[in-house]
Amino acid sequence: xxxxxxxxxxxxxxxxxxxxxxxxxxxxxxxxxxxxxxxxxxxxxxxxxxxxxxxxxxxxxxxxxxxxxxxxxxxxxxxxxxxxxxxxxxxxxxxxxxxxxxxxxxxxxxxxxxxxxxxxxxxxxxxxxxxxxxxxxxxxxxxxxxxxxxxxxxxxxxxxxxxxxxxxxxxxxxxxxxxxxxxxxxxxxxxxxxxxxxxxxxxxxxxxxxxxxxxxxxxxxxx
Amino acid sequence: xxxxxxxxxxxxxxxxxxxxxxxxxxxxxxxxxxxxxxxxxxxxxxxxxxxxxxxxxxxxxxxxxxxxxxxxxxxxxxxxxxxxxxxxxxxxxxxxxxxxxxxxxxxxxxxxxxxxxxxxxxxxxxxxxxxxxxxxxxxxxxxxxxxxxx
Numbered sequence: 001x002x003x004x005x006x007x008x009x010x011x012x013x014x015x016x017x018x019x020x021x022x023x024x025x026x027x028x029x030x031x032x033x034x035x036x037x038x039x040x041x042x043x044x045x046x047x048x049x050x051x052x053x054x055x056x057x058x059x060x061x062x063x064x065x066x067x068x069x070x071x072x073x074x075x076x077x078x079x080x081x082x083x084x085x086x087x088x089x090x091x092x093x094x095x096x097x098x099x100x101x102x103x104x105x106x107x108x109x110x111x112x113x114x115x116x117x118x119x120x121x122x123x124x125x126x127x128x129x130x131x132x133x134x135x136x137x138x139x140x141x142x143x144x145x146x147x148x149x150x151x152x153x154x155x156x157x158x159x160x161x162x163x164x165x166x167x168x169x170x171x172x173x174x175x176x177x178x179x180x181x182x183x184x185x186x187x188x189x190x191x192x193x194x195x196x197x198x199x200x201x202x203x204x205x206x207x208x209x210x211x212x213x214x215x216x217x218x219x220x221x222x223x
Numbered sequence: 224x225x226x227x228x229x230x231x232x233x234x235x236x237x238x239x240x241x242x243x244x245x246x247x248x249x250x251x252x253x254x255x256x257x258x259x260x261x262x263x264x265x266x267x268x269x270x271x272x273x274x275x276x277x278x279x280x281x282x283x284x285x286x287x288x289x290x291x292x293x294x295x296x297x298x299x300x301x302x303x304x305x306x307x308x309x310x311x312x313x314x315x316x317x318x319x320x321x322x323x324x325x326x327x328x329x330x331x332x333x334x335x336x337x338x339x340x341x342x343x344x345x346x347x348x349x350x351x352x353x354x355x356x357x358x359x360x361x362x363x364x365x366x367x368x369x370x371x372x373x
Binding site: 044046048050051052053054055070079082083086089 | 224226227230232233236240255256259260263264292294295298299324326327328329
């Protein structure tokens with residue numbers, strides 16, 4: 001990493017905050033494609049199933065503050081579930097994804113929600129995403145039904161399309177706005193170890209919950 | 224991908240999975256998922272011997288486990304080898320995986336990281352050799368100078 005110019009302690013960092021996100025949900029709902037669309041602005045067809053976890057980053061701006069999102073994309077396959085749970089810890093945002101054309105993926109939401117609530121902290125922002133909104137003719141879950149579920153459980157909600165990119169930015173950005181709002185009104189304690197938020201990192205930049213490798217690249221998203 | 228390789232597990236989490244695994248070992252029947260989970264946790268350890276244990280676990284699961292999970296075993300074995308800096312062995316695993324799934328971007332990314340680290344470790348090695356050589360030449364020169372003075 002380049003040495004900071006004299007007189008500026010924050011110089012190596014072009015962001016003010018780091019937020020940790022996780023993406024969860026059944027296999028094949030498009031979690032990795034959402035991440036890829038968000039970090040690379042591209043859709044990848046023929047995504048193989050994610051092996052274990054993937055990671056991606058992107059710097060966004062909320063209320064004039066630069067925020068680096070560190071996003072852990074978990075494999076949806078059942079056999080990975082016991083271990084992917086360990087990635088929930090310290091997440092400031094959780095994107096919980098289902099596929100609007102497959103009701104089974106919607107029916108499993110309560111189980112994903114239980115995990116998300118039990119394994120994160122009470123201030124973690126949980127955002128429900130109904131993906132594959134471009135396949136409206138094959139729709140198996142109505143917008144109204146999912147919206148009701150989201151309201152009942154205090155979740156934010158959007159339908160997205162990782163394929164066209166529709167509302168993908170909004171889902172990631174609205175989650176960050178909500179987290180930032182929680183910081184502003186004091187409900188999110190920045191000093192709590194598991195808040196999932198770091199403010200103006202000083203010294204070493206490293207992904208939350210990981211080792212000492214500095215500055216993971218943004219291109220590691222897998223689709 | 225770098226973040227995935229350099230991600231470390233909380234020791235408590237590893238202990239938990241070890242206990243689950245050990246319990247099944249004592250009953251004589253270790254479930255595939257239990258072994259898989261424990262192996263993955265071992266790969267994420269900071270300790271080389273535990274990572275090596277994880278590698279052995281995935282090699283065993285590759286040979287004796289579910290056919291559809293073989294790609295995962297190869298991937299984690301490669302991650303383990305990368306962690307303990309056995310880059311040639313890591314490349315072997317990832318190439319086997321890529322032969323079966325040439326389009327797997329996760330595997331391609333991992334291969335890129337392995338090659339990058341291999342190159343860096345090679346450069347460091349060459350640097351050390353060069354430094355060693357320079358020291359020897361310097362020492363000989365010094366000895367020669369001292370001898371001449373005499």
